[in-house]
Structures are given as C-alpha cells and as structure tokens.
Amino acid sequence: MGKSTNIVWHEQSILKEDRRKQNGHNSFVLWFTGLSGSGKSTLANALAARLYHESVRNYVLDGDNIRHGLNKDLGFSDEDRTENIRRIGEVAKLFVDSGQVVLTAFISPFKADRELVRNLLEDKEFIEVYVKCPIETCEERDPKGLYQKARQGVIKEFTGISSPYEEPENPEIIVESHLNSIEESVEKIISYLKEHQLI
Template structure:
C-alpha cells in the first residue's frame, strides 16, 4: 500500500547555501499580508522590479494568480483559505531552497495560518510584511470592485466585511500604504533586508 511510509526524502549535492553563494545574496520569503486594496500586489510588483534591476533573484507569488492555477480548486471558506495558505507556504519554501527571494502577496487573514507557514522556515527566512491600510481607504480604492459587491451581499466570506482579518502584532516590517508612497514602501523593506544582511 502506498503512503507516507513509502517515501524517502532525497538529498542533492547542490545545496541552498551553494545557490545563495552563487546568487550573491541569501534567500527568504517576504510574506505580504493585508486587506484587499491595501497595496500588496502593487508593492510586490515594485519590489520584484527593484530586485530584478539589482540582479537579485526573486519571484512573486500573487493571490489571484495562484488561485487561477495551483489553487483553482479552492473556494473561500475558512478551511479552503487555510489550505490555500498552506500550499503557498510550501511553494515559497521551494523558492527559498532554490536560493531565491519569494514575494508572497496574500491577504492570509488568519494569524494561525501565517504562523504555520512561519514554522516551515529556518531562523530569519520568513519575513512578515504587514501592508497596513485602514479599511475605509481600501474600500475607497476598491480596485476590483470587491468591497462594493461584498456590501451588496453578492460576495460572501469577504475579508474585512463578512469574514475577519486578524491583524498581525509582531511583523518584521510594517508598511503603511496610506502614509507612504510605493517607492518609500519598497525602500523600507529593502533597508530591512540590508540590515539583516540578506541582500547587500
């Protein structure tokens, strides 16, 4: 009978440390959490562009894009949200093992789910970036028209309206996108990475 007992972890000669050394920077996951409309995808895109221009290996894992592919079989119930984040955490870990900085932009509303992902990583490899923005500002932005649909009852289980968002209380970086520009937000994250000697 096939199952976990049939599996053996394989080890390869090219290690994470070797990949990091060749890339000339360490790897980590930047976990961008925040309400819809807070600016997660915008910050992730600008950050990825900064990395590209400075020859730092990175890749963005975006909530919508992942749900259009890998997680297209998941809905928005609490159980499906948890599974969505679990899968993204495992994919992020693969990128980190490959020596790449993974930028994961997900609402990830539940603290327990974020902490479970954190436990997948080594010391200093999981960096929670709280993209903080008041819900009234997010709702005014409403780039996808989702808040309007949630208020009209068209969308159920919508974070911040009919489903809770558990605000982080110990994030490594807090970026207030209602107060700072995208460029300033990116610089705050870059400065943290330099301080921790993840990038030079």
C-alpha cells in the first residue's frame, strides 16, 4: 500500500484517445525481456529508429540508463528488482497515456513482475517481446564483461548465473537473437504490430 495520504487523482483535460488521434497511431508498451547480452537494447533501439521513420512517436527506456537516474537508489536483490520493474511500469503507463509507443529493455527476470506491469495497462497495451538467446551465446558475447565478473564472484545476484531468469510462458512475440539478424527481428515485430493494427 502506498504511503501518500491526502491526495486526489486529477483528471486530464486531454484524453489518451485524443492524443492517439493526434499522433495517428495507437500507444502501447513493447516490453523486451531476456538475459543480459541477448540483444534487448540493440533491438529496441533499432525498432525505435524504424518506428520513427514511419512517423510513430516512441521512446526507449533502457535498464542501464534508468539505473543512472530514476532507479539509482536500487540494487539487485529480488526486492529491488521488483521495485525497479514496478517503477518502470508506472513510467511506461504515463507514456502510453501520452499517446506514445514505449520500448522497454529490461532483463525483468520474474514473471510476477512482468505480469504486474501488464495488469497496469489496458488490453493490447502490453506486448511482451521475449528476446530468446541461449546463455552460452550471451556469455560468449558478454559485451559488458558481466558474465566473466559473475563467474569470478565479483558480481553477486547476476541473472542466469546466481539469480534466476523465469522465461515468459505466453509472450506476444518471440525473437531468437542467436538465429535472426537485427533487421529480421525488427521486421518480425513490425509485421506483428501492423497485423494487429497497432500502427
């Protein structure tokens, strides 16, 4: 339960539907989840560029970037990971209310946390994109050198090594980043969005 008291929700003068109409497209969250090194941020940013060129207003929320500001007070315990995702969910909801598409690139290892965000939003506003990639491939890539540090015990509570990753059971989209190129993955997501008349 929240700690704020004596507050009242203030209704907006411009509705989400009005902003969507002005923008010429729906607003929703593309929630990229997967192991570190699976390619979430790379794919989200490539898709953002494609959407921009198709005049779809969008913004990328990246896990590392958010931890430099909004969530810099959080660590990587299970509790802090849950709070990290809760905050991102609330921010993502604001973007959806503003009529934009928000692309979130977070490991978000726990099913319950991802479901919590899904439940914050309305039908067809949460699209889970599972960036599936074997841990061996992620570890070979290791763009930030994190797996090596985790194996050495330097990093505690590292997803896939010393902390669990719970795979999505029914994601809207599965992208296998070890099998498909970024371009192919972007096309797959764009096709889904157009097929479901989201853009």
